[in-house]
Amino acid sequence: MLVLGGTTEGRELAARVPVVSSLAGRTSRPLLPHGEVRIGGFGGVEGLVRYLRAERISAVVDATHPFAATMTAHAAEAARVTGVPLLVLRRPGWSSQPGDLWFRAADLMSAAALLPSLGERVFLTTGRQSIAAFAGLAGCWFLSRSVERPEPPLPQRIEVLLDRGPFTVDGERELLRRHRIDVLVSKDSGGGTAKLDAAREQGIPVVLVDRPPLPAGVLTAATVDEAVAWTAQLG
């Protein structure tokens, strides 16, 4: 069985079921899953099809990040071509609570377009590959947090914070205060809510970028337990 992605869910699944985990290789010091691990792209759909056949992979669980849309599309197509069963494991997105000031954006460019009307000092938590979408906003100052250092193009006024979660509400509250943040930007990744809780407490608006759609017809699971049950019934 092949698990795509080194997300928390992917690592939890690899700890419970014997699998080969595949990481893209974007982070220089990844948190490695239990068991066998391969790192790096497959070479598109064709490469993935070759890999599934050569390694006689019995099933694939796509546990990539909800915004890794290319890998998810490739996995769906390779599964269709080979007939290898595929499950997409995605933790649910976030739901708003009373007190939240959320602005939904369809994509990163729409999120950037909303910012000038919401505030000047922006906490950007969308990951280093997303920062280019905000590079043209000369009127905003950015605190950008990512695991790896982002590469240009970057906004003119930016402070880069290199850090990896999980984060606490106390820590997020302190960060928002210290940097006098007016608005938070996040992908709707789901999972830990510390930054959203701290923003709600302080009445700070949040721009939440919607998930890209899943390929049509894919089977999905929301929890690792569901994914383990799916692997068990494969026989």
Ligand code: NAP
């Ligand atoms: P992507 O745009 O969906 O994929 C781009 C290419 O990266 C794929 O075509 C594939 O190359 C390679 N790739 C992606 N995931 C892979 C995997 N698990 N194993 C082997 N190759 C993989 O991906 P992305 O958004 O750059 O994300 C890359 C990785 O970072 C993913 O595993 C994802 O879970 C993780 N991540 C992404 C985000 C995010 O916001 N996008 C956030 C946190 C973590 P080939 O075509 O050569 O096979």
